[in-house]
Amino acid sequence: MKVAYARGLHELGDGLFAYLQPDGSWGWSNAGLITGSGTSLLIDTLFDLRLTREMLERMRPVTANQPIQQAMNTHGNGDHWYGNDLLPDGIPIVATQNALEEMQALPPSTFHALTSAELEPELARFVHHAFGRFDFSGIEGRLPSVSFTDRHELRVGERPVSLIELGPAHTAGDAIAHVADAGVVFTGDLLFIEATPIMWAGPVANWLNACERILELDAAVLVPGHGPVTDASGVRDVQRYLRYVRDEAQARFDAGLDAEAASDDIDLSDFRDWGDPERLAVNVATIYRDLDPAAPAANPVELIARMARWRARH
Numbered sequence: 001m002k003v004a005y006a007r008g009l010h011e012l013g014d015g016l017f018a019y020l021q022p023d024g025s026w027g028w029s030n031a032g033l034i035t036g037s038g039t040s041l042l043i044d045t046l047f048d049l050r051l052t053r054e055m056l057e058r059m060r061p062v063t064a065n066q067p068i069q070q071a072m073n074t075h076g077n078g079d080h081w082y083g084n085d086l087l088p089d090g091i092p093i094v095a096t097q098n099a100l101e102e103m104q105a106l107p108p109s110t111f112h113a114l115t116s117a118e119l120e121p122e123l124a125r126f127v128h129h130a131f132g133r134f135d136f137s138g139i140e141g142r143l144p145s146v147s148f149t150d151r152h153e154l155r156v157g158e159r160p161v162s163l164i165e166l167g168p169a170h171t172a173g174d175a176i177a178h179v180a181d182a183g184v185v186f187t188g189d190l191l192f193i194e195a196t197p198i199m200w201a202g203p204v205a206n207w208l209n210a211c212e213r214i215l216e217l218d219a220a221v222l223v224p225g226h227g228p229v230t231d232a233s234g235v236r237d238v239q240r241y242l243r244y245v246r247d248e249a250q251a252r253f254d255a256g257l258d259a260e261a262a263s264d265d266i267d268l269s270d271f272r273d274w275g276d277p278e279r280l281a282v283n284v285a286t287i288y289r290d291l292d293p294a295a296p297a298a299n300p301v302e303l304i305a306r307m308a309r310w311r312a313r314h
Contacts, residue, residue, distance in 0.1 A: 001221055005228035009033070009058045012221055012229070014182035015159075017062065019055050021046070024195045024226035025275045026130035029079040032186040032223050033059055034179055035066045037157025042071040043177050043186045044225075045083030048134045052083025070094070070154060072163060073144055074188025074225065075171045076102030077200075078111055084142035094152060095144040096165045099173030106300070108139035114301070126278075126308035166190060166214075169207035170225075171200050176214065183220040190214065193227030193234045196271065197241060198279040200303070202286040204246045211239045241271055245280065249287040259288040263310055281310040 003010050003018065010018045015035040021028040032043035040063055046052045056063075069091055073081040076099040084093060095103070115131050118124075146152075152163040159181060167174030170189040177186040190210050192198075199207060214222065214235055222230050245266065252262035263284040268277055282303045289297055298306070 001229075003221075003229040009055075009062075010229070012182070012184055012223075014179075014184070016179060016182050016184050016221075017059070018223045018229055019059070020228070021051070023275065024193070024224075024228075027079045027134055029189075029225055030223060030227075031055060031080075032177070033062065033068075034156050034159070034161060034177070035062060036155075036159035038066055039070075039157050040066045040068045041154065041156045041161060041177075042068045042087070043223075044072070044074055044080040044188070045087065047079035047082055048136060049083060049086060049139060050135060052086050055083075056086060070156070072154075072175075072177055073099060073103075074176065074186065075099050075167065075174045076106065077171060077189065078106065078108060078136075080188065080225065081144075082108050082111075082136070082139050082141065084144075085140050087142065092146050093142070093144040094146045094148065094154070094163060096167065096173040096175050097147040097149050098165075098167060099171065099175070100144050100147045102172055103141070103143055107141040108136050109141070112136035112139075122312050123305050123308045126304065126311055129311075130304075164213070166210035167206070168201040168203075169210045170198065174210065178217055178219070180217075183218075184223065185214060185217055185219040185221070186223045187214060187225060189225035191222060191224035191227070191230065191234055191238055193224045193230045193237070194273070195226050195275040196277055196279040197238055197283070198276075199242075199283045199286045200300075203290045204242055204283075204287055207242055208239055211235050211242075241274075244270070245283050246287060249284045250291065252284075253288055253291050259285045260306060260309070262288070263306075264313060277314070278307040278311040281306040 017033040019031040027047045034041040073095040162178040263281045
C-alpha cells in the first residue's frame with residue numbers, strides 16, 4: 001500500500017498505524033501502534049521526551065478509546081526507547097534480553113554527556129549534526145519490564161502479535177513485531193529505507209538472514225525503523241547494500257587495507273541517493289572485526305569518530 005512519507009500518524013488499515021518522522025536520518029525514527037478490542041500495543045518510543053510527547057498526543061484520537069496497555073522496544077538504540085518515561089505507569093514493556101542489556105549499557109545520560117562534552121572540532125561538528133536537535137536532559141531511561149529470547153507471543157485484545165528476535169544484526173538485540181492477520185511487520189532498524197543501514201553489532205550474515213526471515217513472512221506492509229513504509233522491495237534494497245559492502249570490504253581486507261582506508265576506497269555510487277553515507281565507516285569496521293576476531297572492537301565513541309572523519313573527508 002502507498003503511505004505518504006509525512007510526519008505524523010498514518011493508518012495502515014485493520015486497526016494498525018505507523019508514526020513516521022521524515023527524513024529518517026540520525027534519530028528520526030518511526031514507531032507503530034497496534035489496536036484491538038479496546039486496547040493498544042505501542043511499538044517503540046522516540047529519541048527524547050518532546051518528540052515522544054508529541055507522538056502520544058497525535059495518537060490520542062485512537063488511544064482515547066483504545067488505551068496503550070503494552071509497549072515493545074524493537075532494540076536498544078535510544079531513538080527507539082528513550083521516550084519510555086512517558087508511557088502509562090505500570091504497563092509491561094517488552095524487549096529482547098540482548099536489547100535490555102544494551103539499554104543498560106547506553107542510558108540517556110550517556111548521550112546527554114556526549115552532546116554536552118567539549119569535543120575536538122571535527123567530532124563536535126558531527127555530534128551536533130547527528131544528535132544536536134534532540135534534548136537528552138531529564139530522561140530517566142525507563143527500561144523494559146519483560147525480556148525474551150527467540151520469540152514472544154502477545155495478544156492485543158483478541159489479536160495475536162508475534163515478537164521475533166532476529167539479531168544480532170543492526171544491534172545485539174533486534175526484534176520485529178509481526179501482525180499476521182493484517183499482513184504487517186514492524187521491523188525496527190533491520191530496515192532503513194532511503195537511508196544507509198548501520199551495523200553496530202553484526203555479523204552481516206545474520207542481518208542478511210534476518211532480511212530473509214522478514215521476506216518469508218510475506219507481509220504486504222513493512223514499517224521500517226527509519227524511512228517510508230515499504231514492502232518486499234525495501235528488504236531487497238537493504239540486502240543489496242549489505243552484500244555489496246560485505247564483498248567490497250572483504251576484497252580490501254584481503255588486499256591488506258585497514259578498515260578506515262577500505263571505507264574511503266569503496267565506491268557508493270549505486271547508493272548515492274541514500275542518506276547518511278558515513279555509516280559505511282562503521283559497517284566496514286564491523287565486517288573487519290568478523291574477518292579478524294582477534295582485532296580489538298572499537299567502542300561506540302570511536303565508531304562515531306570514524307564516521308566524523310569519513311564525513312569530513314568526503
